[in-house]
Every structure is written in structure tokens, then in C-alpha cells.
Amino acid sequence: MARFLPVLLAAATLVLPFTATANEFEPQIRSLIEDEVRPWLNDAAVVDAIAAQNKRHASLDPExxxxxxxxxxxxxxxxxxxxxxxxxxxxxxxxxxxxxSELGGRVSEVFVMDNKGLNVGASNLTSDYYQGDEAKWQESYGTGRMHIGEVEFDDSAEAFLSQVSLPIEDPSSGEAIGAITLGVNVEELF
Structure with a gap:
């Protein structure tokens, strides 16, 4: 079954726009995020880096x-x-x-954004610095909700990915400070 997954996913991407709106891998994605990702979102490496950049960027205007x-x-x-x-x-x-690396191929990229949607840190180079105009940031930052994108073939990763984004909050105040996006390789979830 696993070797046929890429073919099935390719066929599904042709049919999905007409038949479904939900990501069929959502249960596996949620399990990965809740069990293995969410625990490190409160790590000082994440929180302190976002807080420092939020402070540096407090006065940035749209231009x-x-x-x-x-x-x-x-x-x-x-x-x-x-x-x-x-x-x-x-x-x-x-x-x-x-x-x-610890996620063993199940995630192809991870990046963290500040309270304006600007990159703070990343495992891989992103094409954009500003993510604030995209659903990954808009539907996660300050919402308290996880945003799970549709499965799409990513040319750079050469894999079928779903971008998953979560808000990041200051553990002491509960205030939204940023967001994280992970490119989850759905082929590796099984």
C-alpha cells in the first residue's frame, strides 16, 4: 500500500477540488502535532526568540x-x-x-513567525520573509486554533505535504506572540 500512496495522492489531487474540502490526513496530522510538536512550543528557545524579535519589530510599518x-x-x-x-x-x-530531524522525515520544514508574520527562525530557507498575508499565519496567529492546509505536491521537498500552522503563546501570560508552520509529509505518517 505504501508504494502506491504517491499514485493515490496524485489521483486524489485531481479529484479533491471537486469532491472534498477536508484534509483526509487530518487525524494523523493532529496526532503528530499534539503528541510530538506541541510540547516544545513553550521551550525557551522558541518563546525567547519570538519575544526578542517582537520587541525589535514593534514599530515596523507596512512599507x-x-x-x-x-x-x-x-x-x-x-x-x-x-x-x-x-x-x-x-x-x-x-x-x-x-x-x-527528530521527526524522522514526517516534517520537511519548520518555521516560526513573529506577531507580524515575519520569519524568526527556520529549518529550511523559505521563499518569503513575510508570511502575514497568508492563511498559514492569518488562520493560526491569535486564533487559538490549528490551521491544516490541503495536501499539495511540493516540488522542493519532492513530496506530498500539508502545511500545518499553530499559534504560539507566551506561557506565562497566554498572550499570542507568534505562530509556527510545519510542512508535514503525509506519505511518512504511516
Whole structure:
């Protein structure tokens, strides 16, 4: 069955837009998140990094956010730069890379966003710095709810992924401070 899963998933993606709106892997995804991911969302590596960036970015306006996103895109094209390095070479990114490895292929990427939807840390380089205009941030940050995206084939991961996002709260106050997104490889959930 496992070797036929990619073919079944490919066929399902052709039919899903017309027949279903729910992610059929939701029970397995929820189990992974609740059992193995949620416990480390209160870790100081996550909370402290978000809190520090929220403080640094408190006065950013929409134009500055757009400029940062454009800078990020240019640096991604070059493969390096001060903004990319600041996000990819920090303690949170190291923490997320370790956690991704511990999940044994079930997650292809993990990234954390601040209260504006800007990347704080990531296991893999993202195409955008600003996630605040996307469902992954809008439907998780400050909502108290998990957002589970549809299964789609991801060219860079060469796998069928569902992006799953959760809010991150300050453990002492319960206040929303950021969000996390994981690219869950549904082929590896079985």
C-alpha cells in the first residue's frame, strides 16, 4: 500500500477540488502535532526568540515590512545576505532543525513567525520573509486554533505535504506572540 500512496495522492489531487474540502490526513496530522510538536512550543528557545524579535519589530510599518520581504527575496536569489543570515544562523533555527530531524522525515520544514508574520527562525530557507498575508499565519496567529492546509505536491521537498500552522503563546501570560508552520509529509505518517 505504501508504494502506491504517491499514485493515490496524485489521483486524489485531481479529484479533491471537486469532491472534498477536508484534509483526509487530518487525524494523523493532529496526532503528530499534539503528541510530538506541541510540547516544545513553550521551550525557551522558541518563546525567547519570538519575544526578542517582537520587541525589535514593534514599530515596523507596512512599507518597512514590504522592504524587508523584498530584501529577503533578493538575498534568497543570491543564496545569502544579512537578513537571511540573521534568520537562518540563529539558535531558534538550530533548534527547529534538530526538532525536524527528530521527526524522522514526517516534517520537511519548520518555521516560526513573529506577531507580524515575519520569519524568526527556520529549518529550511523559505521563499518569503513575510508570511502575514497568508492563511498559514492569518488562520493560526491569535486564533487559538490549528490551521491544516490541503495536501499539495511540493516540488522542493519532492513530496506530498500539508502545511500545518499553530499559534504560539507566551506561557506565562497566554498572550499570542507568534505562530509556527510545519510542512508535514503525509506519505511518512504511516
Amino acid at each position: 518597512q515590512i514590504e522592504e524587508l520581504d523584498e530584501q529577503w527575496g533578493a538575498e534568497v536569489d543570491e543564496g545569502e545576505g544579512p537578513l537571511v543570515d540573521k534568520v537562518m544562523d540563529n539558535a531558534l533555527s538550530d533548534f527547529l532543525s534538530t526538532k525536524k
